[in-house]
Amino acid sequence: MSDPDRSRPGPFGLHTRAVHGPNPESSGPASTPIVHSATFGFDGLDALNEEQFKGRAGAYYQRVGHPTLYACEQRLASLEGAEAALLFSSGVAAVAAAFMAHLRAGDHVVALHQCYGGTHDLLEWGRERLGWQVTLVDAREPASWAAALRPGTKIFHVESPTNPMLCVIDLAEAATLARARGARLTVDNTFASPIGQHPLALGADLSIYSATKSIGGHSDLLAGVVMGSDAAIREVWRVRKTFGGLPGPDVAWQIERSLKTLPLRVAAANAQALELAKRLTAHPAVASVAYPGLEAHPGHVIAARQMSLGFGPVLSIDLRSAAAAEAMVNALTLFRHAPSLGGVDSLVGLPAHTSHIQLGADGRARAGIPEGCVRLSVGVEDVADLWADLEQALAKATVTV
Numbered sequence: 001m002s003d004p005d006r007s008r009p010g011p012f013g014l015h016t017r018a019v020h021g022p023n024p025e026s027s028g029p030a031s032t033p034i035v036h037s038a039t040f041g042f043d044g045l046d047a048l049n050e051e052q053f054k055g056r057a058g059a060y061y062q063r064v065g066h067p068t069l070y071a072c073e074q075r076l077a078s079l080e081g082a083e084a085a086l087l088f089s090s091g092v093a094a095v096a097a098a099f100m101a102h103l104r105a106g107d108h109v110v111a112l113h114q115c116y117g118g119t120h121d122l123l124e125w126g127r128e129r130l131g132w133q134v135t136l137v138d139a140r141e142p143a144s145w146a147a148a149l150r151p152g153t154k155i156f157h158v159e160s161p162t163n164p165m166l167c168v169i170d171l172a173e174a175a176t177l178a179r180a181r182g183a184r185l186t187v188d189n190t191f192a193s194p195i196g197q198h199p200l201a202l203g204a205d206l207s208i209y210s211a212t213k214s215i216g217g218h219s220d221l222l223a224g225v226v227m228g229s230d231a232a233i234r235e236v237w238r239v240r241k242t243f244g245g246l247p248g249p250d251v252a253w254q255i256e257r258s259l260k261t262l263p264l265r266v267a268a269a270n271a272q273a274l275e276l277a278k279r280l281t282a283h284p285a286v287a288s289v290a291y292p293g294l295e296a297h298p299g300h301v302i303a304a305r306q307m308s309l310g311f312g313p314v315l316s317i318d319l320r321s322a323a324a325a326e327a328m329v330n331a332l333t334l335f336r337h338a339p340s341l342g343g344v345d346s347l348v349g350l351p352a353h354t355s356h357i358q359l360g361a362d363g364r365a366r367a368g369i370p371e372g373c374v375r376l377s378v379g380v381e382d383v384a385d386l387w388a389d390l391e392q393a394l395a396k397a398t399v400t401v
């Protein structure tokens with residue numbers, strides 16, 4: 001396999017690090033042993049303290065960190081080129097821990113209108129309970145961001161590409177702006193995956209994931225990740241230890257196993273998403289296609305510069321009316337109607353009924369989400385089968401309306 005990412009540190013290429021982890025060993029088990037123990041025994045106080053003071057790297061008590069989890073975290077950090085990675089029991093637990101770690105009561109945070117719905121819920125909760133001051137900016141209007149960031153701003157939180165309209169944020173520009181104001185840039189990199197985009201290398205302080213999506217990749221587990229420097233992660237680890245939301249040994253092992261094929265899965269799904277985006281652009285029932293891999297997309301040039309292995313598995317189409325969108329989703333068979341993305345299995349969803357239901361029709365219009373919007377997450381099935389499914393469903397949607 002060729003390595004699209006030779007600039008990363010260390011002697012091994014991306015695919016080798018995915019399969020073997022950062023420290024390949026030729027002897028011993030080929031698969032990381034699952035250590036189920038909730039606690040660990042020691043010969044004496046010195047040995048106990050030595051292990052305890054290793055923190056997340058120790059085998060001391062499972063809530064602090066545990067060997068199966070730590071092996072997975074090291075493999076994740078190596079894939080992103082981060083000093084450290086921390087796993088959480090969900091993506092929202094990861095975002096919440098990143099915010100809790102770096103915001104005090106009353107601090108100011110700037111985020112995108114287009115952020116994940118759960119992140120909006122978290123910001124609202126922080127506003128209510130912790131006095132966080134929250135300013136939202138539009139992903140499509142980078143010229144407006146500078147005015148929103150003020151001297152007391154502690155976090156600028158972005159996603160790229162965004163859900164569901166795939167707006168692209170220039171991450172290097174966002175990092176420069178945050179740094180100039182003394183704020184940290186946190187990036188929810190779920191849509192791109194840790195190998196499809198490297199926010200830390202572009203100047204971000206933390207990169208955050210729902211590992212439920214591409215990292216897990218098989219629609220069979222819930223988890224989250226935060227990556228960054230040792231110093232930035234130390235505070236996040238304190239939050240994890242305090243609130244206690246981390247995956248157990250079985251899920252940690254499942255995630256590590258998934259990482260071995262992450263580059264293969266991401267490259268395959270991204271290539272199919274681009275192919276389907278092109279075919280959908282030419283289809284008469286489709287008013288427009290939002291996908292950063294298309295040259296006509298407003299964020300294409302930035303995406304081409306900052307993404308690798310393609311442009312992500314998600315694309316959105318506008319079918320001109322809510323009725324047509326609903327008819328299409330009901331007619332699809334291979335694309336499962338389910339609220340997730342980034343897995344080997346193709347999924348479809350109506351943002352007006354799921355991720356963006358709370359915005360209402362007016363809010364969706366302001367966010368640039370048409371009522372005929374259908375979001376597709378493309379998997380690794382045969383592209384001919386996926387296209388046949390889309391064509392038959394589009395035919396039914398056109399007849400219905």
Ligand SMILES: *Cc1c(COP(=O)(O)O)cnc(C)c1O
Pocket residue numbers: 090091092093116118159163188190191209210211212213222223224
């Ligand atoms: C799914 C998702 C989350 C939340 O992750 P969970 O694992 O469902 O808690 C956060 N951000 C983005 C961009 C997502 O797609």
